[in-house]
Amino acid sequence: ESTKPNNFIHQIIEDDLAQGQNGGKVVTRFPPEPNGYLHIGHAKSICLNFGTALRFGGECNLRFDDTNPEKESQEYIDSIVEDVRWLGYDWAGEIRYSSEYFDQLYDWAVHLIKEGKAYVDSLSAHEMREFRGTLKEPGKNSPYRDRSVEENLNLFEKMRNGDFEEGECALRAKIDMAAPNINLRDPVIYRIRHAHHHQTGDKWCIYPSYDFTHGQSDALEGVTHSICTLEFEDHRPLYEWFIENLPVPAQPRQYEFARLNLNYTVTSKRKLKLLVDEGQVNGWNDPRMPTISGMRRRGFTPASIRNFCDMIGVTRSNGTVDVGMLEAAIREDLDANAPRAMCVVDPIKVTISNYPDGEQEWFELPAHPKDESMGLRKVPFTRNLLIEREDFAEEKPRKWKRMSPGDAVRLRGAYVVRCDEVIKNEQGEVVELVCSYDADTKGQNPTDYKPNGVIHWVSADNSVPCEVRLYDRLFTEPNPDGDKERDFHSFINPESLKVMPNARVEIGLKHVVAESRYQFERTGYFCVDPDSTEEQLVFNRTVTLRDSWAK
Ligand code: ATP
Ligand code: MG
Ligand code: MG
Secondary structure, three states: OOOOOOOOHHHHHHHHHHHHHHHHOOEEEEEOOOOOOOOOHHHHHHHHHHHHHOOOOOEEEEEEEOHHHHHHHHHHHHHHHHHHHHOOOOOOOEEHHHHHHHHHHHHHHHHHHHOOOEEEEEOOOOHHHHHHHOOOOOOOOOOOOOHHHHHHHHHHHHHHHOOOOOOOOOOEEEEOOOOOOOOHHOEEEEEEEEOEOOOOOOOOOOOOOHHHHHHHHHHHHHOOOOEEEEHHEEEHHHHHHHHOOOOOOOOEEEEEOOOOOEEOOOOOOHHHHHHHOOOOOOOOOOOOEEEHHHHHHHOHHHHHHHHHHHHHOOOOOOOEEHHHHHHHHHHHHHHHOOOOOOEHHHHHHHHEEEOOOOOOOOEEEOOOOOHHHHHHEEEEEEOOOEEEHHEEEOOOOOOOOEOOOOOOOEEEEEEEEEEEEEEEEOOOOOEEEEEEEHHHOOOEEEEEEOOOOOOOOOOOOOOOEEEEEEEOOOOOOOOOOOOOOOHHHEEEOOOOOOEEEEEEHHHOOOOOOOOOOOEEEOOOEEEEEEEEEEEEEEEEEEEEEOOOOOO
């Protein structure tokens, strides 16, 4: 890990270590809110936080930032735990929850009240917004700002006891209503929510704000470097204010980096949840989703995602990464590591008229052309075969290197065959090709003629029926979030999923298990979908062999 490229966060840590900061310790954390599944943007944060800890021999905590009980659930917690593990990372000790610190945070809120640095405000949310001012105008003090410590302590306890309705009052830090940074204009630090919490049950009806929770949780866990995205840069003074004004056990510091934006993709849990709730996709782990679980199901490897995160680097300037880079990362991995197989996705029947019915011979093909250690695979050749419909043309286009009437082509790894007859149905569609094979072309080329290309094939008599799901990008626009008039829904690609129900794959794949990955020769990289059954295998196309979107 230590050979990975340096980034500015690593530089900061190296400097800190050189100065003996934090007793030479490096502790980071990955703090997801369990209000949805993790997406590729989170992968960047995961790789940065866990990767940084690994690089410096430190530790990274997994902490659920669970202060909004209504939006959170155990399902999300479970999925996040699974995704972080799958990406290949392990956290220090137990999983943490911000909610574990609710008692401590409550005491610290009381501490602020006693110091005259927090007050219970009875303005409505709407009034609070009005009083807050704008970037150009300072805010105004709430008429409740000067309540006595006694009164505040009393009201805050009542808040805790459930004596108020939601929104009736809130606890605010008393900082400065004229601060140029709006985050410092007496931010709300506790609000009333009569909501059941997935961890704390009905113990609390008041919940701390993100800002009041995050830095203090970092301090409690001994986090040294609290790394977050740039949107939180403006919150840093508040983060520091709490650390300075509370008797916290450590002095964590916040650092920001640019979030990952990918073209043709939305990376916002809220929007991804909409796609799921509206049925635009089949769940959070739909292979078209940019979620970790969707990418996993699509056939991405953990290593490809980690490599992608290395490739894009970590900086402080916002930009958009081409999704082609992500596709390149998985192609590179699968090219090296996925065994080869033949699958006919959209079959057309081929009968070898001079090959005896009932006979079968086995050809041996390398499992990987560049990696002998993967061994050989056996593929049966029979009288009845299948080839790809698009590998046949009755009228052959210029430079055609596939099958057409009268021409000879090599069936990959087997014989050269010649197309003698084209059989059509009443609608004029080609339903069968009658061919003859050249028995002298096993493992050698004919001497007196040249085959017109090489195509893939499977035996119709001895292969495995399967469904193949071909995916395209979920959005047709590079920036589905960037149009002022039309929201991302208008750019959903209606052809993002094409199901091929009659595909056939070579017999050696009969007993494959979910998540096995292959290159189907000439077709692309594929992964076994968990929908597969004994009767019907299902393959997801992870990515095409080449970038078909490249101009
Ligand atoms: P979303 O906007 O999708 O809801 P979030 O930031 O609210 O994302 P969290 O669960 O709070 O989601 O995120 C956990 C961590 O992942 C945070 O530190 C956050 O900054 C980081 N993160 C989220 N999205 C991205 C992204 N696109 N690029 C990099 N880091 C991200
Ligand atoms: Mg967040
Ligand atoms: Mg969010």
